[in-house]
């Protein structure tokens with residue numbers, strides 16, 4: 001029991017009873033956003049749990065999230081230490097996992113201003129067009145086969161990863177397509193990247209990693225990422241000697257900032273590698289799951305698919321491809337994407353933060369060093385703030401001012417505050433053009449006489465929540 005110096009108990013948030021040593025870990029399923037919602041129904045929207053030795057605040061209402069981000073954002077702007085992030089991501093000298101401080105501030109500012117700002121995102125229009133074309137060609141090839149069946153999840157992953165790798169490091173390296181090499185590495189390490197590492201939850205057991213061989217596995221994986229990024233960096237340094245041609249990727253931009261010292265930016269090569277890898281990793285699964293759930297919801301809701309196809313085809317009927325300038329008129333498309341981001345928040349509990357000092361939230365004392373989890377998934381389906389929250393209904397976003405830029409606390413797919421996602425423009429540009437072209441070029445059906453209600457909507461575990469069963473659809477080509 002925590003006590004004030006004078007001996008009075010501290011008013012901590014309510015907690016579900018835990019077990020010795022593991023705390024509440026046994027109450028968390030492999031889909032923590034769901035178990036945390038169940039617990040919060042009983043213990044309230046501001047709840048304290050224990051994950052092993054680590055205390056964690058869980059916020060599950062828009063009101064509490066508003067107070068958290070508006071009043072205490074600075075107190076929760078650091079990330080907890082993670083051995084995995086440190087070993088795999090260049091000592092966490094990136095943006096996502098860096099502790100709050102000067103290095104993170106510089107890296108984030110640089111990303112917002114130089115890599116992910118509106119002008120730079122626009123400059124990648126050609127990259128998106130090329131990757132969309134590849135995707136459409138791959139689906140068209142399937143439509144010509146007898147079964148007409150497309151492994152759509154695979155195609156969508158390849159697209160999302162292709163766009164971000166192409167923007168980060170260029171299309172090709174000497175050893176082949178950057179995206180293909182990245183996917184190969186991730187596939188080899190998927191077991192390491194899934195779930196928590198024991199010593200992140202039991203810091204006093206950190207020696208276990210050495211005994212079980214986990215540290216060695218992480219080191220070897222970290223070395224693979226390093227070799228991959230080092231190769232990319234060396235090729236970019238070589239190419240930069242001939243000067244830039246206006247088609248710079250993220251690594252080119254980072255190198256140019258390093259070269260002229262660009263004011264306050266003092267990047268070294270490790271930071272360049274760390275940031276490039278960070279953006280590839282942060283940008284791949286998030287966009288992929290958004291597109292995957294979008295197609296699953298459209299198959300489950302044929303009237304929404306019909307309305308979307310009507311909008312898209314009416315606006316661009318005679319063009320061979322939908323172009324980015326057409327998207328501004330596609331209000332229903334934007335509403336569909338917003339609704340997918342509500343019902344299938346790609347990072348359902350955002351990315352964990354840690355309190356650097358103690359503070360009061362909704363009258364409860366949150367001690368320093370508490371991990372902070374915002375259950376954005378639960379908030380986005382809270383019946384107190386959303387009508388019919390379980391229903392997929394893009395119309396709720398038509399003519400609605402509700403937006404995902406961190407000011408509407410009942411809708412936080414990109415987080416809020418200082419650690420909020422810096423890539424909203426990049427993500428929207430990537431996903432809108434892809435979805436628009438998928439429903440423009442093709443008609444989609446479910447295989448094997450399945451009906452819309454048979455589409456499996458279960459989630460698989462992970463930082464993002466992909467579909468448990470990958471989507472396979474039957475396709476017919478309507479545009480050539």
Ligand code: HEM
Nearest residue numbers: 095096282283286346347351414415416419420421423427
């Ligand atoms: C649908 C797509 C995406 C979603 C839903 C999403 C969501 C998020 C969320 C929830 C966070 C944590 C926010 C917080 O702690 O409050 C985050 C952080 C971040 N995202 Fe995204 N993201 C998406 C796409 C991308 C893309 C495409 C990139 C890069 C190209 C990217 C780069 C980052 C980075 C670098 C951070 C760390 C920010 C920091 O710690 O300061 N994200 N994102």
